[in-house]
Amino acid sequence: MQNSPISNIFLDGREFFVKRDDLIDRHLAGNKYRKLYTLLTTPQEQYNTIISYGGTQSNAMLALAALCKKKSWEFIYYTKPLSQQQKQQKSGNFYEALSLGMKHQEIEEMLYKDFIASLRLSLDSKSLVVDQGGAVQEAKQGLEVLAEEILQEQSFMQKNNITALATPSGTGTTALFLALALPEYTIYTTPCVGDIEYLKSQMLSLVETLPQNLYILAPKKKYHFAKLYKEFYLMYNKLLDAGIAFDLLYAPQMWECLLEQTQENILYVHSGGVTGNSSMLERYEKKFNAT
The missing domain is CATH 3.40.50.1100 (Rossmann fold)
Known part of the structure; x- marks a missing residue:
């Protein structure tokens, strides 16, 4: 590069x-390339699943979706419940991330904070959680x-x-x-x-x-x-x-x-x-x- x-x-x-x-x-x-540089240079066989969470406007979400597609890793992304309008949009980061293979899961707002806090509790060695925004x-x-x-x-x-x-x-x-x-x-x-x-x-x-x-x-x-x-x-x-x-x-x-x-x-x-x-x-x- x-x-x-x-x-x-x-x-x-x-x-x-x-x-x-x-x-x-x-x-x-941009900064998502810089933040995810370590993952980009990680051997493909080290992981099979990347997990993250946040908002649907997130640039980090889209960058992770693109990275996982390049690496042939599964990408699971958690958000709070979305409106029908958000789900039906045919442009923007959320739409593009889905087109790159992102698997989206909605978590009820009252459960969201505790659910995110528990993400690492049952991870296997082939899975990695990337915190919101790539702050790692x-x-x-x-x-x-x-x-x-x-x-x-x-x-x-x-x-x-x-x-x-x-x-x-x-x-x-x-x-x-x-x-x-x-x-x-x-x-x-x-x-x-x-x-x-x-x-x-x-x-x-x-x-x-x-x-x-x-x-x-x-x-x-x-x-x-x-x-x-x-x-x-x-x-x-x-x-x-x-x-x-x-x-x-x-x-x-x-x-x-x-x-x-x-x-x-x-x-x-x-x-x-x-x-x-x-x-x-x-x-x-x-x-x-x-x-």
């Missing part, structure tokens, strides 16, 4: 650089590969005076391990699922203390994950006009924070996830009568 390229875009008179991890693979792209210690290896790619671009980084990196956070795994691997850079992130305290708690489940070069930027208001916000739709189109398509779930909030709270030259690590845009754009167009 070749290193992902670096592009540049101009926003509000500022030049930003973008590490194009979205171009690695249609399904296994094994992600460290793939993110160290990403860090090494960035270090190989030192002449480019120095020439353009890039002193900081940015990536949005769900569980914070990508930002955390990047900060640990690249202490010479400032690493910016923002909590797109939950608040800052929730994000810190997720990161601290993987390490004892947070690195000093990791900065969590607070959004200007409380956003609820996967809900529709006109400013996110406008930011998506602003970025698209600048030349790059980003996801609608994480990227708009991160870019909003970067434009409002930073000044230095930044390399944004594109976390992928654009396969889910089709279903999100349908929702945006319906809500805001966008064309």
Whole structure:
């Protein structure tokens, strides 16, 4: 696999650089490729079943479905009960994951938390549970590969005076391990699922203390994950006009924070996830009568 390229875009008179991890693979792209790198390099015979859980907009779900198809592993994915509308969608991450062979199981909401907590109790040696969002210690290896790619671009980084990196956070795994691997850079992130305290708690489940070069930027208001916000739709189109398509779930909030709270030259690590845009754009167009 070749290193992902670096592009540049101009926003509000500022030049930003973008590490194009979205171009690695249609399904296994962005931070999910990095987080699942260890599994990608795992011998096929080591497992026959991968189990995970979460929401139906999940990029990790789709990436795991693609990985399991490549490895000929069974993929079982648990969610809370879905609406009929969700089940009938013919586009988006859930639909594509099913088309790749994912086996979907619904768990009643009142039982969901206890069921997920019990997933590892009866596993055999050929089965593996991957926690929601790929938030596992094994992600460290793939993110160290990403860090090494960035270090190989030192002449480019120095020439353009890039002193900081940015990536949005769900569980914070990508930002955390990047900060640990690249202490010479400032690493910016923002909590797109939950608040800052929730994000810190997720990161601290993987390490004892947070690195000093990791900065969590607070959004200007409380956003609820996967809900529709006109400013996110406008930011998506602003970025698209600048030349790059980003996801609608994480990227708009991160870019909003970067434009409002930073000044230095930044390399944004594109976390992928654009396969889910089709279903999100349908929702945006319906809500805001966008064309």
